[in-house]
Amino acid sequence: MSVYVGDRVVREAVKPSSRPVKRPIWGGAESVNTLFAILFQICGKALIMNGDSWRSSAQAIRLGRSRRFSVVKQRPKRRPSSMPWRVSQCLNLTASGSPMHNSEIPAPGSTAAMPLNAAAAVTPAVSVAMSVYNGERFLDAAIASVRRQTFADFEFLILDDGSNDRSVEIARHHAAQDSRIRVIARENRGLIASLNELLAAARAPLFARMDADDVCRQDRFARQVAFLEANPDHGVIGTWTEDIDEYDRPFVTHAPEHPVTFEDVLAVIEQRSPLSHPTIMARRDIVRAVGGYHVAYRHCEDYDLWLRLASVTKLANIPERLLSYRHYAGQISNRHAFAQQYGAAVAQLAYRERQLGRPDPTEHMQQLPAVDALDQVFETPGLSRQIRDKVARGAIYSRDAMRGAGFALLIDHVRDGGNGPELWRTVLRLVLFGMPLRAVRLAIALLLRI
Known part of the structure; x- marks a missing residue:
């Protein structure tokens, strides 16, 4: 028959x-x-x-x-392949039964090609973590870039941190088409709480970060997984980035490239962050073992994490631009530049304490101590003035820092003896920033030091 x-x-x-x-x-x-x-x-x-x-x-x-x-x-x-992939390909459907565009069809062996109950039963190789807060403008492109990865064995955790725009709707639209995506929506708790929740929810042994306003190159995950498989002594691998603006045009920066080898990382880690946070892929259990993201280091939680990880594992970067990093006026790094600079300075102090075999006094803090309390917290005289001078000279280039707490720190720095041509140029910079009264105050403080 x-x-x-x-x-x-x-x-x-x-x-x-x-x-x-x-x-x-x-x-x-x-x-x-x-x-x-x-x-x-x-x-x-x-x-x-x-x-x-x-x-x-x-x-x-x-x-x-x-x-x-x-x-x-x-x-x-037909060309031989695994059964679930062949069936799904023939029908041109996602696991949820929705039509799938050819460019979105996952690679053979992907959990996206399996039925929903089968995908849930398989432990993925990578957990991709994205926290979103009012990110509707760039979110669709960011999610699509993850779905198009040539390495398809991953789960994609998208946590909406109480957005009041269309972020949840966009995330759920993609989740309906791709069973690898799991959307978590709740009230706003902040980025650090969201990252720790994503880290706890991750099922895969590898933990990859992705921001809601960036775009991955298609082979990013494949390159990073291959590196970690070939280098078991490395716990974190990042990549270089391509800088773009809000319209996807090239964005010119003068920042140095991130270090490639672990030895290069150690050479710069006490001066600046050696990794770009949205590019990293890490071994999940190592990140959990060092305590995840510390809540006190708001707006510089990634740099503090790299400093703690550098003491227990190796960190490196693939010298390829596997992620397009977006720059625009509303991003966190622009709005909280002063908090980042101060937090980074305190994180460096804590790193040196750990290097000397002493406990980290900030480990269980809910917020960082004020600059005047640093001498007492770290039991080292002179730290407060040292950090004040360092942060103040970094804050003079930020409009937001000069509009906020950074200006008061700058005035204290001048009263402590700070002077020099760059501070006089800051007087003019404040005028250009639209803060003429603060420019006058700084000029008076500098004149009183002469």
């Missing part, structure tokens, strides 16, 4: 219901393989069939029962 399974035509031997007929002799490896191929095709089809498809299949088998064999010409065989 002839039985159609999907678009394939196969033959099957059926015992007649009345008079006996001549049966074929089943024997040899080729016949056994043929039988297993038929059973495998039928079982594979069952993975995605709904109730109507089951009835249609049963009806086809009943109609095919006859008293003699019919030799039917086989259609050309």
Whole structure:
């Protein structure tokens, strides 16, 4: 008889219901393989069939029962691959049953090609963590870039941190098309709480970060997974970035490239962050072992984490631009430059304490101490003035810092003896920033020091 399974035509031997007929002799490896191929095709089809498809299949088998064999010409065989991927590809559907554009079809072996219950039962290789707060403007492109990765064995955790725009709607739209995506929506708790929640929810042994306003190159995950597999002594791998503006145009920066080797990382880590946070992929258990993200280091939680990880594992960067890093006026790094600079300075103090074998006094703090309290917290005279001078000279280039607490720190720095041409140029800079009264105050403070 002839039985159609999907678009394939196969033959099957059926015992007649009345008079006996001549049966074929089943024997040899080729016949056994043929039988297993038929059973495998039928079982594979069952993975995605709904109730109507089951009835249609049963009806086809009943109609095919006859008293003699019919030799039917086989259609050309498809390229061999794993069954779940072949079925999903033939139907051109996602695991949820939604139409899938050809550019979005995952690679063979991807959990996105499996039924939803099967994908949930498989532990992915990578957990991708994205925290979103009012990120609707760039979110769609950011999520799409993750879905297009050539390395497809991942779960994608998107946590909406109490957005009041369309961020949740955009995330859920993608989740409906891709079973690898899991959306978590709740009230606003802040970025650090969100990152720690994502770290706790991650099921995979590798933990990758992604921001809601950046774009991944398609081979980012593949390159990073390959590096970590080849270098088991490394716990974190980042990449270089391509800088773009809010309109996807090239954005010119004068920052140095991130260090490539672990030795290069150690050479600069006490001066600046050696990694770009949204590019990293890390071994999840190592990040958990050092305590995840510390809540006190708001707006510089990543730099504090690198400093703690550098004491227990190796960090490096792939010297390829595998992520487009977006610069625009509303991003966190622009709005909280002063808090980042102060937090980075305190994180460096804590790093030196750990290097000397002493406990980190900031480990269990909910917020960082004021600059005047640093001498007491770290039990080292002179630290307060040292950090004040360092942060003040970094804050003079930031409009937001000069508009906020950075200006008061600058005045204290001048009263402590700070002077020099750059501070006089800051007077003019404040005028250009639209703060003429603060420019006058700084000029008076500098004149009183002469």
